[in-house]
Amino acid sequence: MGHHGSHVAGMMMPPPFAPSPFGDLGRMTAQEIMDAKALAASRSHSEAERRRRERINAHLARLRSLLPNTTKTDKASLLAEVIQHVKELKRQTSEITEEACPLPTESDELTVDASTGTDGDGEQQEEAMQAPMSPQHTVASIQDALRAVMERTASATEESGGSGAGGGLKRQRTTSLSAILENRSI
Missing domain, CATH: 1.20.5 (Single alpha-helices involved in coiled-coils or other helix-helix interfaces)
Structure with missing residues (x-):
């Protein structure tokens, strides 16, 4: 037949001295x-x-x-220079970020000014402005401002009959503001 093995019950068996994939393990x-x-x-x-x-x-x-100006070539010195360079880049990034776009902090105050105009859909516009906060302002002043917004929202809802496309959004906003007022960890 041309095969180097024998058939046993339909299976091909390797010849007794066939080369092993592991060499001469046999x-x-x-x-x-x-x-x-x-x-x-x-x-x-x-x-x-x-x-x-x-x-x-x-x-x-x-x-x-x-790295600019890398003078030492051993691994430990190179890694030390990389660490110093990364720290310097982080410091520079922090400075640039603070100068370009200062983030609000706990000492900042947010004032809400409701204008008398509308946004075209009959919705009252509100404008938020950030101002420096003096140390005597407390969480109570923030809560007072939020209560005022809630009252304006509630009165606007009552005036419009509490229905319409914006009613659900107003209720959601009022619910969100209520949740904020109840949270004393601000």
Whole structure:
């Protein structure tokens, strides 16, 4: 038939002295087999470790190319320079952010001014302005401002009959403001 094996119950069996994928394991002692497996594992581990070192060295080379005025080439000095450079960049970013777009803090006050105009849909417009807050202002003043907004919203809802497309939004806003007023952790 041209096959090198024999058929047993429809299955192809390898010839008795067929080459093994592990070499001559069929003729090796148990100790030789264990030694061969250990050698293969060691080679595999060595290759994996070599690839890991290559990746690390490539990343270190990239860091050297990114840093300005890198003078030292050893890994520890390079990493120390990278840390200092990142800290300096974070400090500069923080300064730029604070200068360009100051964020509101606890010492800032938000005032709400309801105008008499409308936004085209018959809805009353409200404008929020941020102003510096003096130390004597407390959470109570914020709660008073929120209550005033709630009262205006409630009266506007009553005047419009409590219906219409904006009614659900007004109720939602009133509910949200009530939840804020009840939360004393502001």
